[in-house]
Amino acid sequence: MKPVSERLLKMLHQRSSRLQDGEPLSPPVVTTAKYRLDPQPGTEFSYGRDANPTVMEVEAAIGALEEAECVAFPSGMASITAALMVCLRQGGRILVPSDGYYTIRLLLEDFLVEMGLDIVTCPTRDYATQDLAGFDLVWIETPSNPGLDVCDIAEICTRAKVAGAKTVVDNTSATPLLQQPLDLGADMVVSSDTKAMSGHSDVLFGHVASRDADLLAKARSWRKLSGAVAGPFEAFLVHRGLMTLDVRLERMCTSAQRLAELFVQSNKLETVRYPGLPADPSFALAQEQMVKPGFVIGLYFANEAMAEAFIANCTMVFPATSFGGVHTSAERRARWGDDVPAGFVRLSVGCEPEAALVAAVREALDGL
Ligand SMILES: Cc1ncc(COP(=O)(O)O)c(C=O)c1O
Numbered sequence: 001m002k003p004v005s006e007r008l009l010k011m012l013h014q015r016s017s018r019l020q021d022g023e024p025l026s027p028p029v030v031t032t033a034k035y036r037l038d039p040q041p042g043t044e045f046s047y048g049r050d051a052n053p054t055v056m057e058v059e060a061a062i063g064a065l066e067e068a069e070c071v072a073f074p075s076g077m078a079s080i081t082a083a084l085m086v087c088l089r090q091g092g093r094i095l096v097p098s099d100g101y102y103t104i105r106l107l108l109e110d111f112l113v114e115m116g117l118d119i120v121t122c123p124t125r126d127y128a129t130q131d132l133a134g135f136d137l138v139w140i141e142t143p144s145n146p147g148l149d150v151c152d153i154a155e156i157c158t159r160a161k162v163a164g165a166k167t168v169v170d171n172t173s174a175t176p177l178l179q180q181p182l183d184l185g186a187d188m189v190v191s192s193d194t195k196a197m198s199g200h201s202d203v204l205f206g207h208v209a210s211r212d213a214d215l216l217a218k219a220r221s222w223r224k225l226s227g228a229v230a231g232p233f234e235a236f237l238v239h240r241g242l243m244t245l246d247v248r249l250e251r252m253c254t255s256a257q258r259l260a261e262l263f264v265q266s267n268k269l270e271t272v273r274y275p276g277l278p279a280d281p282s283f284a285l286a287q288e289q290m291v292k293p294g295f296v297i298g299l300y301f302a303n304e305a306m307a308e309a310f311i312a313n314c315t316m317v318f319p320a321t322s323f324g325g326v327h328t329s330a331e332r333r334a335r336w337g338d339d340v341p342a343g344f345v346r347l348s349v350g351c352e353p354e355a356a357l358v359a360a361v362r363e364a365l366d367g368l
Contacts, residue, residue: 004177004291008246011064015057027057029236049224054232058239059207062197065176065242066189066209071219072235076172076192078228079206080104083190084112084137085226086208086218087166092136093118099149100124100141101170102338124149125281127156132163140186141170142179143282145323146333146346148273148298150282153289157185166215172196173323176209177249178291188215195324196295198241199248205230205238248326248351252295255357256349260297262358268306268368270343273298295350296323299330301343306368307332311345314364316357323348328357 016025033048044051055072063070073079084107088094096105098121108119122130124144128151132138138160142151153169160167169181172192181189191197193205208219223229253276260274275286276293286293301307311319311330318329321336328350334342349357 004246007065007067008177011061012243014060014064027054027236027239029232030054031232049227049229052229052232052235054239055230055235058230058235058242061239061242062176062193062207063209065245066182067180068182068189068209068211069213069216070207070209071216071223072230072238073206073208073223073228074230074234075204076190076194076206077103077107079190079192079208080170081107082219082222082226082228083168083188083208084108085222086215087137087168087188088112088117089136091116091118093120093134094137094139095120095122095127095130095132095135095165096139097124097127097141097144098122099144099147099339100139101145101172102336104139104170123147124151127151132156132159132165135160135163135165138165138167139170140167140181141173143173143275143286143294143296145173145296146298146338146340146344148275148280148282148294148296150275150285150289152285153179153181153184153186157187161185173294173296174290175245175249177245178253178294179289182209182211184289187212188219193238195322196249196252197245197324198238199245199324199326200237200241201320201322201325201327203234203237203241205234249292249295251351251354252349253292255352255354256295256297257293258354258358259347259349259361262361263297263299263365266365268301268310268365269299270302271298271300273300295348297347297349299345299347300341301345304332304334304342307343307345309368310364313367314360316352316360317347317364326351328352 035045168188169186188210263272275282320329330347
């Protein structure tokens with residue numbers, strides 16, 4: 001894995017270094033369905049569903065972080081759908097985490113089972129002992145959302161390869177700055193760039209990245225044929241957000257570590273999950289395969305009432321689903337049917353000044 005700073009600088013400067021005098025530093029938002037076209041089209045710019053210069057700018061920026069080619073999609077779920085379409089065949093067998101982002105399981109169960117797919121689920125912590133023989137695709141999400149269990153990407157990818165299975169890692173909660181699944185042997189990465197990558201909670205976006213030219217070509221083809229095309233305004237917003245990804249993550253991860261330590265000391269919580277806490281079951285693996293342990297904390301209050309009271313009482317916490325934005329936000333995940341107790345809260349730590357955030361959280365805990 002190259003040092004993070006090298007990939008970060010490449011991402012920041014890859015556009016500026018190819019500009020001529022008079023060209024704008026920020027990428028123009030190109031809104032067009034049509035391009036001028038010769039009778040014999042020899043250009044990639046023939047129609048809006050094929051290619052868009054603003055979308056290609058954000059793909060180049062994300063590609064620098066992934067050290068791989070990337071294909072943008074209009075949401076994280078659109079990128080997940082593309083990865084499934086690219087990696088699976090009729091009657092194929094897929095392993096998905098039972099404790100990962102729930103919508104992929106719904107997509108598989110509500111639509112793809114009908115088409116003959118065989119779906120096996122397993123908790124992230126049990127991936128280490130799961131037999132991978134007979135699978136076509138092993139889906140990995142680490143740290144898992146919302147449970148924050150971590151599995152060993154390199155070890156699973158090695159075993160999957162021996163078993164003849166492809167591996168896809170949903171890297172949404174880490175981003176390529178905190179974890180590099182492609183370096184660890186994954187065939188493909190998917191990401192909801194709606195979260196920390198764009199970072200301002202004002203856009204839906206996603207991408208797939210791979211170093212396998214064949215998988216990449218299929219993902220591009222899927223996008224063109226299915227019409228799951230990202231828009232230029234959204235691409236511009238994600239590009240802008242990416243420019244501050246590193247500084248946002250720095251603040252978010254530092255505050256998350258500080259808050260996790262505060263929560264552990266509180267007698268108002270039954271359990272605290274954060275991969276940066278030395279006593280956390282995810283700590284050792286997170287230290288090994290992540291640059292930092294992230295910005296999401298799992299809080300186990302005794303019951304729903306206490307959890308809701310904490311969210312309502314904390315002046316710095318915005319009650320919302322989703323994570324990775326500049327505003328600290330929280331929600332009870334059991335309301336979506338995640339396999340967590342009613343008192344479980346997923347806290348996404350934002351970019352507020354650390355001292356103010358810590359003071360607000362302490363006050364909310366004291367008030368319970
Ligand atoms: C881990 C993970 N993957 C994928 C998604 C889906 O992303 P989107 O909402 O951008 O479609 C989410 C959304 O919460 C997520 O948490």
